[in-house]
Amino acid sequence: MRAWVLYHSLPKDSTPDKEKMWEGALRWEEVPLPALQASHVRVRVKAAALNRRDLWIALGLYPAIQYPAILGSDGCGEVVEVGSPTLSHLKGKRIIINPALDWGASEKAQQDSFHILGMPTHGTLAEFVDVPAENIHAAPEFLSDEEAAAIPLAGLTAYRALFVQGELQPGMRVLITGIGGGVAIWALQLAVAAEAEVWVTSSSPEKIEKAQKLGAKDGVIYAQEGWSKLLSQQAGTFDLIVDGTGGEFFSEYISLVSPGGKIVVYGATRGNPSKIDLRRLFWRQICIVGSTMGSPQNFASLLEFIKQKQIRPFLEHVMPINALPDALTRLWKGEQIGKIVLYQNSL
Secondary structure (H helix, E strand, O other): OEEEEEOOOOOOOOOOOOOOOOOOOEEEEEOOOOOOOOOEEEEEEEEEEOOHHHHHHHOOOOOOOOOOEOOOOOOEEEEEEEOOHHHHHHOOOEEEEOOEEOOOOOOOOOOOOOEEOOOOOOOOOEOEEEEEHHHEEEOOOOOOHHHHHOOHHHHHHHHHHHHHHOOOOOOOEEEEOOEOEHHHHHHHHHHHHOOOEEEEEEOOHHHHHHHHHOOOOEEEEOOOOOHHHHHHHHHOOEEEEEEOOOHHHHHHHHHHEEEEEEEEEOOOOOOOOOOOOHHHHHHOOOEEEEOOOOOHHHHHHHHHHHHHHOOOOOEEEEEEHHHHHHHHHHHHHOOOOOEEEEEOOOO
16 A cells, blocks of 8 residues: 655754755655454545644654654545454445544543554554554544544544533533644534533634634634733633643633633643642632543544534645645644645545
8 A cells, every 4th residue: 555654753953944854754655554453444545634643743742753654543434344254344334533542441541552543553644544443433424534534533632621521511611722723623613512602712813713703702812912811801711721732821721710610631732831820729629630532432422412513624724645745834834723634646
């Protein structure tokens, strides 16, 4: 089969506008198909979506990277081969992939062997991908291949952060930080569908405008001085804050969350906070909760919710798979809002 193979990370002095920076590091080439395990199915990938995880790996900023790697956690496709006769009923099915592999038996947290499709396990930026049969689900019929491919990693992360760790209920006031990324946009769409009042922070007014079109009430620019006071004046406090950025802004969330409210953290793209006001935290009885991906039950519940509410993912760019280097660069620049999806074409 053909696949995009990442052989090494980019040099540390690389910038998103540097020409030909992906040459040598990332190559579309023939790779041998592995022997299909008895518990697995082989999927012909029709569309694959990018996540910031793919970029972090390409930049060498992800833990325990193993090269060479075939990236890609999200995919929609057709089952073309099965590992055992007991799985024959799956052949020919149009499916999407749950990329959370080996979660474990507990709904509270993943087990130590948990990992994500797309490194070290070869991922979806290829013609074919092998996955455990238990990790495939029927693709929602009302979605295109490209739309369905945009669900898995970001949708699952957002669903667990909102509904499981955040215990979201209709009518709650929710703040979603860093709107623009795939998880944040999914959190917005899911929370709006759940009849929450959603506010956002972002780096640009254009992203806030797009968020409003997707159902957000309003938002503020986090680079603006005094942004948290402005947001408090406009919206009051929040029952739930869903954050994937961390960094220097995290201390502001302690003031923005309502007494007894929750801050759910699913990422830290801006690093660790320099300080947290513990006195305000305990006095206002605020709960800070971590959230990572989600369980198989969470994934099934996510799909059911999407079908029930007829939610269509917001796709910023749909590109042919040969445009992967350009797609990664777009993701690096951070100018997009929503998902970047690649479809299979002839190279």
